[in-house]
């Protein structure tokens with residue numbers, strides 16, 4: 001690539017954005033790609049430490065960083081993602097609507113293993129809002145051999161799912177069965193239902209009429225059957241999930257012939273969580289902590305099910321890494337390590 005002195009560059013066209021950084025004040029492009037250098041720009045460029053600029057290089061087989069970034073972004077982009085304009089040679093991908101991020105960790109690794117390719121993303125399975133930044137991509141040099149980009153595009157195609165995708169949460173009819181003799185007999189007021197209803201509605205689903213059962217296997221089972229009859233597409237059974245003789249919720253669910261995915265999850269709070277499928281309807285057994293703690297296993301699992309994903313035991317056991325909630329005085333989830 002040919003370089004010329006900035007003093008000789010009046011009239012030359014900049015071929016990349018020129019970043020100015022003043023700590024604590026500004027970081028951004030002072031001059032954009034395509035800018036025609038004027039006499040008055042020369043002291044500014046010198047002040048930014050630029051004594052030379054590059055002039056356009058027509059070497060065949062090389063592509064500009066902006067084109068490279070755009071092709072990388074397109075190769076990883078699945079449904080639910082928008083591409084921003086290139087800035088300083090980088091392209092950001094943002095969420096096109098509210099949903100949950102599905103990222104291929106192997107795909108991200110494979111692309112970044114290519115020299116000079118940069119793909120930085122947020123963590124997998126994070127809830128995102130429309131417009132949220134999800135990833136940024138660029139190449140390291142100003143001009144790059146097109147072969148590198150062709151290889152990145154080829155690699156991205158080898159994965160069964162897009163490398164990055166935002167899936168919307170579907171609207172489920174959700175049945176709530178609340179167990180516990182103390183609630184059933186009116187000794188205490190139910191506090192579980194309102195927590196679950198609020199979360200379900202925040203996710204855009206519909207809470208059906210809540211039903212109550214004492215700590216009795218057949219009563220819990222008939223309440224679950226009633227929820228199915230009323231069209232529940234997901235059933236949440238609260239309480240009775242731990243080690244006391246009166247904790248019969250797991251037995252009730254298992255003995256209905258449901259396909260048990262897990263009883264127990266490597267997540268705190270939420271160790272006593274249960275997931276099963278009965279006639280393809282997901283049933284979750286929710287321990288007392290889901291009522292008490294702001295963020296729990298329920299917040300990690302339910303949104304995934306609401307995208308239509310069918311979870312396996314491996315999906316649940318993988319939650320262990322990042323499964324410890326730090327129970328901060330002010331919860332900042334999902335901007336923390338929980339579930340990452």
Ligand SMILES: Nc1nc2c(c(=O)[nH]1)N[C@H]1C(S)=C(S)[C@@H](COP(=O)(O)OP(=O)(O)OC[C@H]3O[C@@H](n4cnc5c(N)ncnc54)[C@H](O)[C@@H]3O)O[C@H]1N2
Nearest residue numbers: 178180183189190191192239240241242243247287288289
């Ligand atoms: N020795 C052990 N004790 C406990 C363990 C354990 O492993 N060993 N696990 C703890 C964990 S972790 C959790 S979480 C809870 C599990 O609780 P359960 O799901 O069995 O909840 P319950 O026993 O039914 O109730 C606990 C507590 O919460 C109150 N509760 C329950 N449902 C409602 C409701 N709908 N409204 C208001 N309050 C409710 C209930 O009255 C109890 O006070 O167990 C730990 N213990």
Ligand code: MOO
Nearest residue numbers: 269270271272289
């Ligand atoms: O482990 Mo429990 O199910 O955290 O609250």
